[in-house]
Amino acid sequence: MALGIASTRIGAFAAASTAIAICLACATQTVAQPAQQSRIGIVGPMSDYFSIIGDQIRSGAAAAINEREGVAISVADDECSAEGGANSAREMVEAGVSVVIGYPCIEAFDTAMPILAEAGITLIAIGTQAEGITAHTKAKSWPLLRLAPSNTQEAEAIAGYLAGVWRSVNFAIIDDGTLYGRQLAEAVRFQLEEDNLRPVFTDTYRPQMENQVGLVRRLNKAGATHVFIGGDAFDASVISANAEMIEVPLTIAGGSALIGPPEDGKLADNTIVTGFPDWSRKAEALVAIQAMEGSPLGADGYVLPAYAAAQIAIFGIDISADDGIFPYQRMLNRSFQTVIGPLRFRPDGELEGNLFEVFTIFNGRMEPVEAGQ
Known part of the structure; x- marks a missing residue:
């Protein structure tokens, strides 16, 4: 969770x-x-x-x-x-x-x-x-x-990382229509556009569907090879599995909600997520x-x-x-x-710094990305 x-x-x-x-x-x-x-x-x-x-x-x-x-x-x-x-x-x-x-x-x-x-x-x-x-x-x-x-700091953490590693790729930004998903996707999009990076495709998809092949085909038609998902672990695992099934190469990134229990499905290797360190x-x-x-x-x-x-x-x-x-x-x-x-704590009661870090998934484990990677 x-x-x-x-x-x-x-x-x-x-x-x-x-x-x-x-x-x-x-x-x-x-x-x-x-x-x-x-x-x-x-x-x-x-x-x-x-x-x-x-x-x-x-x-x-x-x-x-x-x-x-x-x-x-x-x-x-x-x-x-x-x-x-x-x-x-x-x-x-x-x-x-x-x-x-x-x-x-x-x-x-x-x-x-x-x-x-x-x-x-x-x-x-x-x-x-x-x-x-x-x-x-x-x-x-x-x-x-x-x-x-x-929530802004979550977007800052993931967008700051993607601005470096996605600079030369075609990427999409999609969300599940929930308050969390929409706001995170919009914040990431805004920050990437501030860095002169624009998505080739944006969409709001229907969440909690067992089949997202249609969405994957739309991403592929738009030329997107990478996608940021403002959604949860279940949707991300379905999208990833469907992309693999129809042989569409797709690298997924998302917020901390992509980290879910095993019953929500498995994230593919190289999926990029935000989360907290293993304290x-x-x-x-x-x-x-x-x-x-x-x-x-x-x-x-x-x-x-x-x-x-x-x-x-x-x-x-x-x-x-x-x-x-x-x-x-x-x-x-x-x-x-x-x-x-x-x-x-700052004078307004907020923490200094950002507790969020960026991880990639490897064999079901969250591996911290290296500085400058």
């Missing part, structure tokens, strides 16, 4: 508490312990179809928090819905949390954030990629930190992996980003004043060393 597209497709901290402070602060910085027990909220879809996402967020965040004495946890189900978002936010206010981790679904986020902001509760949003959610951080004084890239391979992730040992969820999906969010939340609690108010402003323009690597 791709992180960050929950609203449209739904892509133990082993050291002691002082080690967290050392990990997340400069070596010369001294942090004070809170005078009373603090409370961190964990919110996500804990029921129904998207419950795996909520389970991953809860598992990762709780693993880090449970290593820190004096910090309690409150968990709520946002149901990935507007009503669930509002209800869960009220639960967080009543529980007296100082910071919340979660809300991957934009529907729940939209109703929860105003309630949390009015109560002065900081949100570290996990996985919410919708555009513009941090625009209110200054206008409405929303205490929001987004630990996720935006479990990072040296920084070792403490989290050890903490998650024995967990059925392991370190998959949102587990490690949620663990990192909890590290940041704990650090904020540790430097808070005696009144227990979470120091949102002091979290901006500050670097944090986390289990997924160094993170830094």
Whole structure:
């Protein structure tokens, strides 16, 4: 499952508490312990179809928090819905949390954030990629930190790579008509055209069809040998299989939604996709992996980003004043060393840099493209 597209497709901290402070602060910085027990909220879809996402967020965040004495946890189900978002936010206010981790679904986020902001509760949003959610951080004084890239950054990552490797090929851009697929395809097209690269064919296809031979023939007639698909793994696998069946050479590229479960089909070798790196391979992730040992969820999906969010939340609690108010402003323009690597939030609460990377598929595995490739 791709992180960050929950609203449209739904892509133990082993050291002691002082080690967290050392990990997340400069070596010369001294942090004070809170005078009373603090409370961190964990919110996500804990029921129904998207419950795996909520389970991953809860598992990762709780693993880090449970290593820190004096910090309690409150968990709520946002149901990935507007009503669930509002209800869960009220639960967080009543529980007296100082910071919340979660809300991957934009529907729940939209109703929860105003309630949390009015109560002065900081949100570290996990996985919410919708555009513009941090625009209110200054206008409405929303205490929001987004630990996720935006949809624009996904397009920037893949378009930046394709601009180099597709400069001398005939390519098409198609989408499945969904909000995610259409916006991604349009953003990629715009960025490629800014680099003087124009598709020979564009189209919106019918998604979830068992047969896309007609679409493949139209691509071939237009002279396209490469195609960017604003769609999901199932459609990409059908298009790839149909192209092979009628002997039409076709190289496919797409966003993180092309990364799907095995039942959605197999992507052909050399398919190009965006996604997140395998954070479990990072040296920084070792403490989290050890903490998650024995967990059925392991370190998959949102587990490690949620663990990192909890590290940041704990650090904020540790430097808070005696009144227990979470120091949102002091979290901006500050670097944090986390289990997924160094993170830094801009003044608007957005992450600096782009978490998305580009991969090619080889034997069913995602292989990072080399710099300059």
